[in-house]
Amino acid sequence: MITLYNWDLSVNCYKQRLLLSILDVEYESIPVDFYPGWEHKSAEFKRINPLGHIPVIVDDGYKLRDAHAILTYLASKYDPSGRWYPASDPHLLGETAQWMLFAEGTTNTASAARLHVNLGYEFDIEVLREGAHELFRALDEHLWFREREGLDWVTSSPHPTIADLAIFPDVMLSEEGGISRLDYPAIRRWTDRVRRIEGFVVMPGMFEAAKGAPK
Amino acid sequence: MTEAWHPVAASSDLPLRHTFHGQLLGRELAIWRADGGFVNVWENRCLHRGVRLSIGLNDGRELQCQYHGWRYASRTAGCTYIPAHPADAPARTICNRSFLAFERYGLVWTGESPAGELPTVEVLEAADPFGLRNLPVNASAELVIEMLHGHGFQPNAKLDNFGAEIAVQSYGEHCRVLSAMAGGSTTTVVFFVQPVDASRSVIRPVMVGVPEPLVQTDVLRHHNAKLTELRDRIESEAARLPALQPLSAAIEQVPIHLSEVPIGAIGRRKAPLRVQVARKWQTATDIVAIEFESIDGQLPTFQPGAHIDVHLPNGLVRQYSLTNGPGELTHYRVGVKLEAESRGGSASLHETVREGDVVAISEPRNNFPLRRDSLRTVLIAGGIGVTPLLAMAQALHHNDLRYELHYFARADDHVAFRTILDELGDSTQAHLGLSPGGTAAELERILDQPGHAEHVYVCGPGPMLEATRRIAADRGWPDEAVHFEYFQNATEIDDTTSFEINLARSALTLRVGSGETILEVLHQHGVSLGSSCEQGACGTCSVAVLDGEPLHQDVYLSEAERELGDQMMVCVSRTNGKSLTLDI
Numbered sequence: 086m087i088t089l090y091n092w093d094l095s096v097n098c099y100k101q102r103l104l105l106s107i108l109d110v111e112y113e114s115i116p117v118d119f120y121p122g123w124e125h126k127s128a129e130f131k132r133i134n135p136l137g138h139i140p141v142i143v144d145d146g147y148k149l150r151d152a153h154a155i156l157t158y159l160a161s162k163y164d165p166s167g168r169w170y171p172a173s174d175p176h177l178l179g180e181t182a183q184w185m186l187f188a189e190g191t192t193n194t195a196s197a198a199r200l201h202v203n204l205g206y207e208f209d210i211e212v213l214r215e216g217a218h219e220l221f222r223a224l225d226e227h228l229w230f231r232e233r234e235g236l237d238w239v240t241s242s243p244h245p246t247i248a249d250l251a252i253f254p255d256v257m258l259s260e261e262g263g264i265s266r267l268d269y270p271a272i273r274r275w276t277d278r279v280r281r282i283e284g285f286v287v288m289p290g291m292f293e294a295a296k297g298a299p300k
Numbered sequence: 301m302t303e304a305w306h307p308v309a310a311s312s313d314l315p316l317r318h319t320f321h322g323q324l325l326g327r328e329l330a331i332w333r334a335d336g337g338f339v340n341v342w343e344n345r346c347l348h349r350g351v352r353l354s355i356g357l358n359d360g361r362e363l364q365c366q367y368h369g370w371r372y373a374s375r376t377a378g379c380t381y382i383p384a385h386p387a388d389a390p391a392r393t394i395c396n397r398s399f400l401a402f403e404r405y406g407l408v409w410t411g412e413s414p415a416g417e418l419p420t421v422e423v424l425e426a427a428d429p430f431g432l433r434n435l436p437v438n439a440s441a442e443l444v445i446e447m448l449h450g451h452g453f454q455p456n457a458k459l460d461n462f463g464a465e466i467a468v469q470s471y472g473e474h475c476r477v478l479s480a481m482a483g484g485s486t487t488t489v490v491f492f493v494q495p496v497d498a499s500r501s502v503i504r505p506v507m508v509g510v511p512e513p514l515v516q517t518d519v520l521r522h523h524n525a526k527l528t529e530l531r532d533r534i535e536s537e538a539a540r541l542p543a544l545q546p547l548s549a550a551i552e553q554v555p556i557h558l559s560e561v562p563i564g565a566i567g568r569r570k571a572p573l574r575v576q577v578a579r580k581w582q583t584a585t586d587i588v589a590i591e592f593e594s595i596d597g598q599l600p601t602f603q604p605g606a607h608i609d610v611h612l613p614n615g616l617v618r619q620y621s622l623t624n625g626p627g628e629l630t631h632y633r634v635g636v637k638l639e640a641e642s643r644g645g646s647a648s649l650h651e652t653v654r655e656g657d658v659v660a661i662s663e664p665r666n667n668f669p670l671r672r673d674s675l676r677t678v679l680i681a682g683g684i685g686v687t688p689l690l691a692m693a694q695a696l697h698h699n700d701l702r703y704e705l706h707y708f709a710r711a712d713d714h715v716a717f718r719t720i721l722d723e724l725g726d727s728t729q730a731h732l733g734l735s736p737g738g739t740a741a742e743l744e745r746i747l748d749q750p751g752h753a754e755h756v757y758v759c760g761p762g763p764m765l766e767a768t769r770r771i772a773a774d775r776g777w778p779d780e781a782v783h784f785e786y787f788q789n790a791t792e793i794d795d796t797t798s799f800e801i802n803l804a805r806s807a808l809t810l811r812v813g814s815g816e817t818i819l820e821v822l823h824q825h826g827v828s829l830g831s832s833c834e835q836g837a838c839g840t841c842s843v844a845v846l847d848g849e850p851l852h853q854d855v856y857l858s859e860a861e862r863e864l865g866d867q868m869m870v871c872v873s874r875t876n877g878k879s880l881t882l883d884i
Contacts, residue, residue: 226433226524226528229433230433230517230520230521230524233517233520234517266321267321267322267323267328268436268500268502270309270310270313270320270321273318273320273321274313274315274318277317277318292355292366294357295317295318295319295357295358295359296317296359296700297316297317298316298317298335298360
């Protein structure tokens with residue numbers, strides 16, 4: 086059984102909940118009072134993760150921290166189709182790693198802006214917003230050209246990967262950080278597609294997408 | 301600028317079931333394509349609580365607000381359903397603000413109050429348009445237009461070279477046509493600039509002529525790269541200029557009465573719509589289907605279960621239920637059965653009215669509203685009573701709600717609207733040629749197991765309705781879960797009593813004599829009250845009773861509603877007492 090150290094309002098914890106739900110894997114959630122309890126900085130929690138952040142998973146005694154590392158582990162272990170983390174295809178694997186790094190960028194800008202607005206973190210909000218817009222411009226352009234090729238996801242795979250799931254919540258909640266998506270129509274269409282993946286679940290602040298048109 | 305047409309989206313920005321977030325001159329827009337292709341451009345706020353409709357759910361026919369679930373129809377933006385009032389029909393006047401929209405050159409065009417026709421650009425009329433990637437720019441449209449004069453790109457045949465000669469032509473305030481010439485080849489691109497806000501724009505470039513398929517991606521990438529360079533230059537320039545105040549678009553005030561539900565109709569038997577018979581065909585033995593199309597503008601919103609009054613050439617007024625599916629607003633479709641004992645209504649529609657004729661109709665009125673929070677909906681139709689249930693079945697079907705439609709008819713050739721039934725598929729079942737006893741047995745089977753939050757809707761001839769209501773009650777269906785609509789009131793109306801009516805709001809006391817109805821007396825004294833069938837079947841003239849005991853002679857109210865005694869149908873109902881106090 087997987088144990089997830091979890092906070093409902095954390096995008097990084099949500100990324101794990103989303104993948105686990107899509108892969109239909111059962112897990113136990115241990116709530117960490119991130120705010121206002123600051124529990125992830127407690128001595129007790131630092132015994133679980135010395136860096137004092139969430140999420141952390143423990144799977145049959147195997148412990149792992151850092152959102153994007155956990156996604157890699159869970160997809161490799163629990164997706165027998167190998168599509169969510171395409172380890173056997175060098176091109177797709179390279180693209181997945183590239184867009185996972187991109188997701189570090191969106192987390193450190195768009196989601197950081199959200200922490201500033203919602204929880205009062207002391208960041209230079211204008212720098213974060215500018216940084217997020219720069220990344221969103223690049224992502225919108227990328228996805229627009231993907232659509233022209235008949236492709237739906239950030240990598241060139243016909244199937245979504247963990248890179249899509251890693252970027253998605255940072256984008257989907259950007260408006261909480263004061264970052265509008267009005268200028269990014271291709272990103273908005275991609276968020277519809279992510280929200281239509283079978284097994285998709287929401288987190289607070291998001292809604293499900295309308296069902297797709299019948300084929 | 302509010303009088304000009306502007307592009308606000310690329311047609312390719314609007315895949316089915318998506319809601320696009322747009323903005324024009326500071327005003328936010330929710331833009332969505334219905335499954336039939338129609339493009340809706342609406343104010344980006346639900347008039348209920350102001351939440352953005354761009355996060356709403358486009359179900360292909362209606363847009364549903366994420367906040368309280370209000371649903372709005374494609375084309376009219378009229379409200380079709382309010383989940384907090386599942387048993388009520390939303391007032392017809394609840395309507396979001398919508399704007400005229402057209403698609404041309406692969407772009408969606410609209411305007412706040414556009415004057416005149418959507419303008420054409422001659423070069424784009426002569427060849428097929430090819431949409432390039434649109435680019436948002438953080439700068440005013442004026443600055444973008446000015447700097448487009450320094451923009452450069454290569455003709456399609458010479459993409460790898462540089463230094464093509466550029467000719468610029470102005471086309472009105474927000475459009476520039478640039479031609480790139482090099483080595484004998486020329487490529488022309490029309491750049492439309494959309495003023496999003498005081499200091500934000502979108503460049504929407506359209507190439508004249510479609511490039512060879514093999515080079516299309518290269519062409520798209522070339523223009524995207526060149527425009528990105530231009531955007532960098534424009535934004536650096538904009539950063540040097542003084543910042544502009546964002547535009548503020550005036551949001552129209554919603555009249556306060558629109559937030560109240562439902563609203564009683566005022567005035568009687570109005571027929572404000574003129575429609576043309578676009579199609580008339582035999583859909584079953586003795587049943588014709590008629591499609592009415594608007595002569596001038598958009599037909600108003602309807603809800604499943606709604607009916608219209610049709611004013612016939614012979615002066616009669618008859619009610620017909622709409623059979624339209626959700627969002628189907630290009631026409632109203634009704635079914636008319638030729639009654640053997642027609643008093644001239646059905647005979648007139650069958651024999652006299654022809655395709656091309658103009659008739660007057662009322663706006664749709666809904667006295668048979670459909671709940672969409674039911675866990676299972678059982679629709680029971682007898683003969684021509686299928687018409688309102690067809691509209692309901694299509695709405696339920698489209699919303700993926702669980703339902704079954706039981707259609708009792710005399711024989712196979714009496715089954716109307718087969719095309720719709722075929723689309724509904726497995727959820728419909730025909731019961732043919734049953735005797736009254738056989739019908740009752742079948743109804744007992746259908747209504748055998750009432751469940752929590754399940755509802756029955758029945759429409760058909762009087763005896764069948766009574767049987768259904770009786771069987772449903774016997775089987776334990778609660779009164780409020782059984783909804784019905786009679787075609788007509790077969791009750792023998794007693795109009796011999798005479799009494800007084802006190803009108804609480806109008807501060808009038810009037811006398812109703814024998815042989816007169818309350819409705820007639822009200823109209824004689826200039827009291828305005830909506831009515832439709834005037835035989836106690838449709839529910840339009842329902843009035844709240846403040847005091848006195850009504851003698852109900854209608855077939856609209858359920859037993860429970862009758863017992864409450866707080867409303868009555870004034871076209872047929874009266875009192876055996878001395879007086880009634882009415883909330884008029």
